[in-house]
Amino acid sequence: MDNKVLQGFKKDFLAIKAKGFVPSNRAHDTGIGKTFEDSIGIVENNNFLADYAGVLEIKSKRELSKSMLTLFTKSPSNPKGVNSYLREKYGSPDTAAGGMKTLHTTFSALKFNTFVNKYGFRLEVDKKYRKLFVLVKDLTTGGIVDKDIWYDFDTLKEIIEMKCQHIAFISAKSKKENGKEYFAFTNVVLLKNLTFERFARSVAEGLIEYDIRIGVYRSGKHKGKTHDHGSGFRVKKGNLNKVFNIEEI
Numbered sequence: 039m040d041n042k043v044l045q046g047f048k049k050d051f052l053a054i055k056a057k058g059f060v061p062s063n064r065a066h067d068t069g070i071g072k073t074f075e076d077s078i079g080i081v082e083n084n085n086f087l088a089d090y091a092g093v094l095e096i097k098s099k100r101e102l103s104k105s106m107l108t109l110f111t112k113s114p115s116n117p118k119g120v121n122s123y124l125r126e127k128y129g130s131p132d133t134a135a136g137g138m139k140t141l142h143t144t145f146s147a148l149k150f151n152t153f154v155n156k157y158g159f160r161l162e163v164d165k166k167y168r169k170l171f172v173l174v175k176d177l178t179t180g181g182i183v184d185k186d187i188w189y190d191f192d193t194l195k196e197i198i199e200m201k202c203q204h205i206a207f208i209s210a211k212s213k214k215e216n217g218k219e220y221f222a223f224t225n226v227v228l229l230k231n232l233t234f235e236r237f238a239r240s241v242a243e244g245l246i247e248y249d250i251r252i253g254v255y256r257s258g259k260h261k262g263k264t265h266d267h268g269s270g271f272r273v274k275k276g277n278l279n280k281v282f283n284i285e286e287i
Contacts, residue, residue, distance in 0.1 A: 111270030148244035205229040229282035
């Protein structure tokens with residue numbers, strides 16, 4: 039990465055850090071990242087380019103948060119309409135969604151998990167066919183009932199090279215006053231050297247896990263239609279040093 043980009047980011051970070059607590063620009067978990075990016079003039083995007091100067095991705099967490107770091111979110115390459123396929127075939131009725139089906143589950147490549155005591159999900163890295171499969175097992179019969187859900191290696195490789203080569207991982211203190219959340223950005227480290235080969239190995243070793251987060255619109259013109267909340271690949275904080283090289287900024 040160009041040293042000018044890194045130094046420019048460091049200057050911007052220190053300027054925000056010096057401000058102390060600033061009001062959140064958005065509620066819930068995404069508020070911290072949105073607040074930081076707005077503070078340094080980054081326009082929110084959903085494309086393959088990294089957030090800062092197209093080369094540095096920005097991730098943020100509350101200091102005491104135990105939640106996993108999301109590397110990226112992306113729907114599987116196959117089958118067509120995969121989110122609706124997954125929700126309708128394997129989802130379970132959600133009382134909070136008026137009984138409509140949703141599918142929220144976390145799993146890795148190490149073993150099948152248990153979803154509503156009916157299905158098990160597991161990742162499988164297949165180097166021969168150059169695909170990352172999402173396998174589904176019937177827990178009653180023990181048989182694999184689905185091997186048609188997969189990512190192709192080329193798609194994953196492109197995302198990793200564009201958005202996961204250099205990640206600025208920011209920590210922030212959080213407080214609430216009169217119902218409003220405030221953040222003070224305290225520390226940042228650089229997560230780097232994630233190649234596709236390292237990614238695939240980390241998935242196979244269970245260091246990188248997978249979340250399916252597929253809901254349904256509960257009202258409005260899209261009521262009853264599938265709503266993808268960001269299914270993707272995540273890493274526990276304690277495993278970051280096994281997936282990346284970490285450098286102080």
